[in-house]
Amino acid sequence: VLGSVIFYTSVVAQEKTIVRDDFTAEYSTSTKRYNAPDKPCIKMHFANKAGSEFALLIMGTEEGEYSLDWGNGNIQKGQLHTYATQIKGKTASQDLTIYGQITVLECSYNGLTSLDVTKMSTLTHLTSRKNFVKKIDLSGNPNLKMVYIQDSPLEALDLSNNPKVDSLIITNNKLENLILSSQSALEVLICTTNAKLKELNLTGCPKLRYLDAMQTMVTEYDLSKNKELSYVAIGLGRPITLLKLPADNKIDTLLLPMAGLKTLDLSQTKNLSVLATDNNFTLSSLDLSGMAKLKTLSCENNNLTALDLSDTKELTSLTCNNNQLKTLDVGGKTKLATLICYSNLLQKIDLTGCSSLKVLDCSMNKELSEVSFPATLTTLNCSGCNFTQLNVSSLTKMSDLHCDNNKISSLDISQMKELTAINCGNNNISSLDFKNNSALLDVNISNNPIKTGILFSSADNLRYVSVNGMLLDACSLDNMYRSLREKRPEDDNNDIGGLLLFNDVAQNAKVSNTKIATDKGWIVSVVGDGSGCTENGMKDTDIHKAISIRETIDGWDITDIPTSAKALYLLTVDGRPVARYPIVSTSVSVKAPQKGLYIISLDNGKGIVCIKR
Numbered sequence: 001v002l003g004s005v006i007f008y009t010s011v012v013a014q015e016k017t018i019v020r021d022d023f024t025a026e027y028s029t030s031t032k033r034y035n036a037p038d039k040p041c042i043k044m045h046f047a048n049k050a051g052s053e054f055a056l057l058i059m060g061t062e063e064g065e066y067s068l069d070w071g072n073g074n075i076q077k078g079q080l081h082t083y084a085t086q087i088k089g090k091t092a093s094q095d096l097t098i099y100g101q102i103t104v105l106e107c108s109y110n111g112l113t114s115l116d117v118t119k120m121s122t123l124t125h126l127t128s129r130k131n132f133v134k135k136i137d138l139s140g141n142p143n144l145k146m147v148y149i150q151d152s153p154l155e156a157l158d159l160s161n162n163p164k165v166d167s168l169i170i171t172n173n174k175l176e177n178l179i180l181s182s183q184s185a186l187e188v189l190i191c192t193t194n195a196k197l198k199e200l201n202l203t204g205c206p207k208l209r210y211l212d213a214m215q216t217m218v219t220e221y222d223l224s225k226n227k228e229l230s231y232v233a234i235g236l237g238r239p240i241t242l243l244k245l246p247a248d249n250k251i252d253t254l255l256l257p258m259a260g261l262k263t264l265d266l267s268q269t270k271n272l273s274v275l276a277t278d279n280n281f282t283l284s285s286l287d288l289s290g291m292a293k294l295k296t297l298s299c300e301n302n303n304l305t306a307l308d309l310s311d312t313k314e315l316t317s318l319t320c321n322n323n324q325l326k327t328l329d330v331g332g333k334t335k336l337a338t339l340i341c342y343s344n345l346l347q348k349i350d351l352t353g354c355s356s357l358k359v360l361d362c363s364m365n366k367e368l369s370e371v372s373f374p375a376t377l378t379t380l381n382c383s384g385c386n387f388t389q390l391n392v393s394s395l396t397k398m399s400d401l402h403c404d405n406n407k408i409s410s411l412d413i414s415q416m417k418e419l420t421a422i423n424c425g426n427n428n429i430s431s432l433d434f435k436n437n438s439a440l441l442d443v444n445i446s447n448n449p450i451k452t453g454i455l456f457s458s459a460d461n462l463r464y465v466s467v468n469g470m471l472l473d474a475c476s477l478d479n480m481y482r483s484l485r486e487k488r489p490e491d492d493n494n495d496i497g498g499l500l501l502f503n504d505v506a507q508n509a510k511v512s513n514t515k516i517a518t519d520k521g522w523i524v525s526v527v528g529d530g531s532g533c534t535e536n537g538m539k540d541t542d543i544h545k546a547i548s549i550r551e552t553i554d555g556w557d558i559t560d561i562p563t564s565a566k567a568l569y570l571l572t573v574d575g576r577p578v579a580r581y582p583i584v585s586t587s588v589s590v591k592a593p594q595k596g597l598y599i600i601s602l603d604n605g606k607g608i609v610c611i612k613r
Helices: 004-015 474-483 489-493
Strands: 027-030 041-046 053-060 064-069 075-080 085-090 095-099 102-106 112-119 125-129 146-150 156-158 167-169 177-179 188-190 210-212 220-222 231-233 242-244 253-255 274-276 296-298 317-319 327-329 338-340 348-350 359-361 379-381 400-402 421-423 442-444 464-466 499-502 522-524 548-551 555-559 567-572 577-582 588-591 596-602 607-612
Touching: 053 064, 075 085, 112 125, 548 607, 567 588, 577 588
Parallel strands: 102 125, 125 146, 146 167, 156 177, 167 188, 188 210, 210 231, 220 242, 231 253, 253 274, 274 296, 296 317, 317 338, 327 348, 338 359, 359 379, 379 400, 400 421, 421 442, 442 464, 464 499, 499 522
Antiparallel strands: 027 075, 041 095, 041 112, 053 085, 053 102, 064 075, 064 095, 548 555, 555 588, 567 577, 567 596, 596 607
C-alpha cells in the first residue's frame, strides 16, 4: 500500500492499464505561451530556485499530450499515456502548471510549498511525500480514489466532496482536522503520527476495514458502525477513554499499545488472530474466552494477575512479560513456538504437550525453581530464577542457553552439539565439559567455583570467553589458553571486534601465561607474566629442560622425567591437546597420530617442539 511500486501496481489492477518499466519521458520545448485557463491543469510551486532537479510521475485518462508551463514563456510538451510515465529534469522556474487529462499524479520529494489540483476533476490517485504543503483543496476532485500524503506539514484535510476515496494514507503530518463525513467507499485509513489530531469521526465510513491511527491525540473511538473492520491499530498517544467495537465484529488484528486502558471488552471480538495490549500498565484482566482463532498474543507490561488461555488452541506466540502472574498454563498448546514470560511472579509453568516450542524466556522469576522443558527448545533463558538443578540433557537442539544467576550446582551440556552461546555465570557449578560443543561462539561461565578443566579444543569458531571470578589456578588458565583457537583475518569484522577473553581471576590471572592466548590473536582483560604455573613447587621453566627425547618409528621416547612431574602432554602446535600420559616412572613412550609438528609438555608447562617425520 505504501510503496510507489505497489501503488502503481494497484492502479494497473483497477484501471486495466500497463505500467511502463522505463519511466523516462521525452518532451519537446517551445517558447510560445500556453494560455488555456479553462483547460484541466495542476499547479505547483517549488521551494528551490529555478534549475533544481525535479521528478514527477503522471498517468493519463487516455492517450494524448501534456504540457508543462513554467510561466515564463517556457513550454515543454510530451506524450501523455495511460501508463505511468516519469517526467524529470531541471525546473525552469519555481512555478509549474501541468495541462492534460491526468488521472494519476505522484509528486513526492520535490520540495513543493503549494499544490493546486482543483481544476483536475479526472484525478483518481494523488501521492505527495516529503513536500512542504500545509493546505490542499480536494473539493474539485470527485473521482479521487486514493490519497497518499506523508511527511508533510499538512494541517487539515476535507474529503466531503470525495465520496469515491477508498484508500487514505496521511502519515507523519501535522493534521489537526480530518473531515470524513461521506466516505462511503473508504476501506483503508492510515493516519499515524499526527500529534495534533484530537478527533476522528468514522461513522460515515461503513466499508472501513483497515484502521491505523497510532500516535495521535484521539481519545474516543466509536467504531460501532464500522462492521467491516478487520484491522484496528490505535494507541501510543493520549489515554483512550472510549472504545466501542462493532457487535459480533470481523476484527482479526487488534493492536492497542500504550493506550491507557484500564479495561477491555472483547466480548464481541471472537475472530481475533492477533491481539496486542502492551504497556497498558493498569489493565488488570483479559477475557480471552472463545478466542479459538487467536495465534499471537502480546500483553507485556500490563497488570495481569491471571491469564486463562484454555480456549486459545491455535496460539503460536505469547508475550506476557512484566505482569503479576504467579502461574502460567500453556499445556496442550501444540502450535506454540515462542513464549516470553520474564519478570513476573511465576512459581509454576506448565509446558506439557508444547511440542512446537522453540523459544522460551522465563527469566527474572525469583520463585521459579522447576520447569519441565520440551525437547524442541532451541533458545532458553531462565536466568535470575531459583533453580538449584537444571535438567537440560535432553535439549539436543539447543543453540542459545542463558541460566546465569541461579543456584545451579551442575550442568550437563554434552548433548547440545548445536550450542552457539551459553551464559551460566553466577552459579555454584564446579565443573564443565565443552568437548562436544564444537559450534560454540560465546561463553560466559564467570563467578562459578570451577578450579580446572576448562578447555575449548573443539570450538573452532569461538570468539568470546569470560571466566572472571572463577577459581582457576595459573596452570589451569594456561591450559585453557592453549585450547583456544587461532585468530583468522575475518574475525576482525565480527560484531564484537575480534577474539575477546575476560580472564580476571583473582591473584592467578596476573601470573598466568597470557602470551599463549595473545600469540593466537586473543585480546585478554588481564595480562599475566607467566610466572605462576608450578607443580609441587617446581617452575615449568625448569622442568621441561630436564627431559631427554629420542625419536622412534611411532613417535618419541621421553626419559629423565623428574619424579615431581604428574603428566606429560602431547599438543598440536596451536596448543590443542592430542594425548595425556600419566607419569608413573621416569620414562614414557609417546605416539604421534600422523606426521607433522607437535609440542611435548610436562604438566602443561613450557613445551618442546618435536617433528614426526
